[in-house]
Each structure stands twice: as structure tokens, then as C-alpha cells.
Amino acid sequence: MHLVDLLAQRPVPAAGVYLSLTRRCPLTCAHCSTNSLMTSEEHSADLFLNFLDSLSTAPPPQIVYLTGGEALLRPDLVYQLGLRAHAAGARVALISGMFFARQAEIPAPIRRALTQIDHFAASLDVFHEAQVARSHVLRVLAELLDQGKDVSLQVTGLDEDDPYLAEVTTEVCRTFDDRLPILVAKVGPVGRARQWLQADEAPPHVHPDSFLADPCAMATWPNVTYDGTVVACCSQDVVDGRVPPHLRLGHVAEDDWATIRQRCLSSTLLRAIRVYGPPYLAATYGSGKASCDGYCATCFKLSDDPSIEEALTPVMATPGMPVVEAAVAQMQQTGLVQRYGVGKYGPLALLGAPLAAAS
Numbered sequence: 567m568h569l570v571d572l573l574a575q576r577p578v579p580a581a582g583v584y585l586s587l588t589r590r591c592p593l594t595c596a597h598c599s600t601n602s603l604m605t606s607e608e609h610s611a612d613l614f615l616n617f618l619d620s621l622s623t624a625p626p627p628q629i630v631y632l633t634g635g636e637a638l639l640r641p642d643l644v645y646q647l648g649l650r651a652h653a654a655g656a657r658v659a660l661i662s663g664m665f666f667a668r669q670a671e672i673p674a675p676i677r678r679a680l681t682q683i684d685h686f687a688a689s690l691d692v693f694h695e696a697q698v699a700r701s702h703v704l705r706v707l708a709e710l711l712d713q714g715k716d717v718s719l720q721v722t723g724l725d726e727d728d729p730y731l732a733e734v735t736t737e738v739c740r741t742f743d744d745r746l747p748i749l750v751a752k753v754g755p756v757g758r759a760r761q762w763l764q765a766d767e768a769p770p771h772v773h774p775d776s777f778l779a780d781p782c783a784m785a786t787w788p789n790v791t792y793d794g795t796v797v798a799c800c801s802q803d804v805v806d807g808r809v810p811p812h813l814r815l816g817h818v819a820e821d822d823w824a825t826i827r828q829r830c831l832s833s834t835l836l837r838a839i840r841v842y843g844p845p846y847l848a849a850t851y852g853s854g855k856a857s858c859d860g861y862c863a864t865c866f867k868l869s870d871d872p873s874i875e876e877a878l879t880p881v882m883a884t885p886g887m888p889v890v891e892a893a894v895a896q897m898q899q900t901g902l903v904q905r906y907g908v909g910k911y912g913p914l915a916l917l918g919a920p921l922a923a924a925s
């Protein structure tokens with residue numbers, strides 16, 4: 567599964583599910599969005615295993631995406647989850663900070679876990695490189711590529727003009743003869759980066775008429791957080807427990823995949839967030855309680871104002887709305903690299919893609 571195939575499913579509701587297997591991580595990156603330490607929280611493997619046992623209760627997700635913290639601190643769990651996901655017909659992706667690349671050989675339990683991974687993504691940035699040498703990360707990726715595994719790099723910089731991005735992407739392209747896809751991302755002011763990275767200023771409160779629809783493509787894949795709570799997006803604030811009622815889909819100790827999937831697909835507010843985005847909803851349907859003071863900040867307050875869901879219910883129930891929802895998801899699938907890559911680096915996500923996937 568090439569990176570582009572994975573990104574193509576991201577705007578499709580319930581086409582994937584994230585599992586955050588642990589908040590623990592052996593690295594201490596200064597920009598860590600999850601604020602991970604080796605002492606961070608980790609919950610029972612059965613929470614995740616039992617949930618994946620329920621994938622066949624409904625059409626399964628196309629992709630099960632395993633993340634952390636560092637998911638490969640639990641290699642046996644990764645392996646067992648992979649078996650279950652594949653048995654249900656899903657494919658499995660995993661992202662790692664590459665702590666194990668410091669060893670000369672991939673440790674046997676991790677090697678076994680990787681046999682269940684259809685797409686392996688490695689993080690690389692100045693913070694990771696201070697702890698795991700770039701040459702070691704590239705050595706492991708080369709080994710996996712040679713074995714025929716689909717791999718990619720997630721490279722993070724401060725902004726499009728960060729000289730690190732130019733330098734590292736040039737080296738990676740040269741080393742891999744343009745075969746290794748690279749997703750370039752920007753450090754956000756979340757987790758540990760909140761202490762040193764300035765957040766963009768909240769936009770000034772402007773007249774409601776000036777808010778245009780701006781769909782949220784992140785409110786699509788259910789996200790099983792560390793303790794089994796299932797939320798509707800991967801905003802780090804939401805994962806960390808700031809979960810407004812409309813973004814809580816349930817808990818894997820009580821709810822199976824069929825229930826979570828149904829809630830993800832049928833919630834009036836979630837469907838509207840995917841089509842219109844929170845600022846438009848607050849400005850158009852709100853009574854002023856959910857003021858427009860930032861994209862996700864506005865979303866957090868949408869369920870404080872019951873008039874929004876009330877007014878939206880007949881709108882979202884119109885027979886043509888499913889067609890509009892499908893069209894929005896399809897529009898987001900086109901121009902994928904512009905949407906997910908940072909500026910001029912977007913096309914690097916296409917490297918190594920079969921021609922049909924890249925077009």
C-alpha cells in the first residue's frame with residue numbers, strides 16, 4: 567500500500583481507524599505532539615484486540631493505522647492486531663519514531679511485527695535525528711524497501727522555508743533514487759512544542775457572512791485513544807481528553823466496530839462538520855454561543871449550542887445530502903498532495919507510486 571493509496575482513503579468517513587496503542591515512547595523529542603515519556607500511560611492489550619475482533623460486525627475499514635507514542639514498544643500486540651485486521655480484510659499501516667534503528671539489526675519481535683504491516687512510515691526531523699542517526703533510519707528503510715515493503719518518511723520542519731527540509735529531502739531523494747515517498751509536515755504548537763512554538767494568532771471575530779464552507783477532512787476516521795475512548799478525529803486536544811459530546815464516538819470496552827462506524831457515519835454534527843466545517847456552522851446556524859475564534863476551537867463549542875444541531879437536522883436529512891457528502895469527500899481526494907504536503911514539498915508524496923496512483 568503506497569502512501570498515496572493511504573492518503574486517498576483519509577477523507578472517506580470510516581474508511582480507516584486509528585489505534586493509539588501506547589503513549590509511551592523511548593525518545594524525548596522537543597516537538598512531541600503526544601508529550602510522550604517512557605512513564606506515560608499504556609492500557610490493556612485486550613482493549614485493542616477485542617475491538618479488532620469485532621471488525622467483521624460491519625463492513626470493515628480499509629485501513630487500520632497503528633500509532634502511539636511508539637507503537638513498536640508493543641511488537642507482539644502489533645503482530646496480533648495485524649493478524650486480526652488482515653483476517654477481516656483490512657490493511658495495516660504503522661508510524662514509528664525508529665528507536666530500534668539504533669541497533670545494528672532489527673530486533674526479532676519488531677521484525678515479526680513488521681510482517682503484518684502493509685505500509686510503514688518513519689518519522690524524521692531535527693529532534694529525532696538528535697537521538698537516532700539519519701543514516702540508521704535510512705538503513706532500516708532501505709532494508710524494508712529491498713524486501714518489497716511499502717515505506718515512507720514523514721519529515722517535519724518549522725515551515726516551508728526551513729533549510730532542514732531542503733537538505734534532508736535532497737539527501738533522501740538521492741539515496742533512494744526517488745523511490746521513497748516523503749510526506750512533509752509542519753511542527754504544530756501542540757504537546758511539548760506548545761512550550762516553545764508560538765500558535766498562530768486566533769483570527770479576529772468577523773461578520774458571519776464572511777465565513778465560507780471549509781470542510782474538515784479530519785473528522786472521518788474513528789480514533790481509538792490510549793485508554794480505549796473512541797473520538798471522531800485526531801486533533802491532539804481531543805485525543806488528550808478534551809472531548810466535546812459530538813466528537814465522542816464511544817469506548818471499545820462497550821462498543822464494537824459496527825456501533826462506532828454507525829455513529830461516525832450518522833451523527834448530524836459530524837456529517838455537517840465534514841461538509842461545511844465548524845466556523846460556517848457556528849456562524850450560520852448558531853445563536854452566538856459557539857463564537858468563531860479558530861477552526862478547531864469553534865468545533866469544540868458546537869455542542870454547547872443545541873440550536874446548531876436542531877437547525878441542521880432537517881438540512882442533513884434532505885435526500886440530496888448524501889450526494890453532497892460523497893462529492894465533498896471526492897473533491898478532497900483530488901489534489902491530495904496539495905492538501906497533505908507542505909507547499910512545494912507536496913509532490914514528494916508521489917515518489918515511487920505506480921503511475922495510476924500518482925495521476
Ligand code: SF4
Binds near residue numbers: 798813866
Ligand atoms: S474541526 Fe473538529 S473534527 Fe475537525 S479536526 Fe478540529 S476538532 Fe477535530
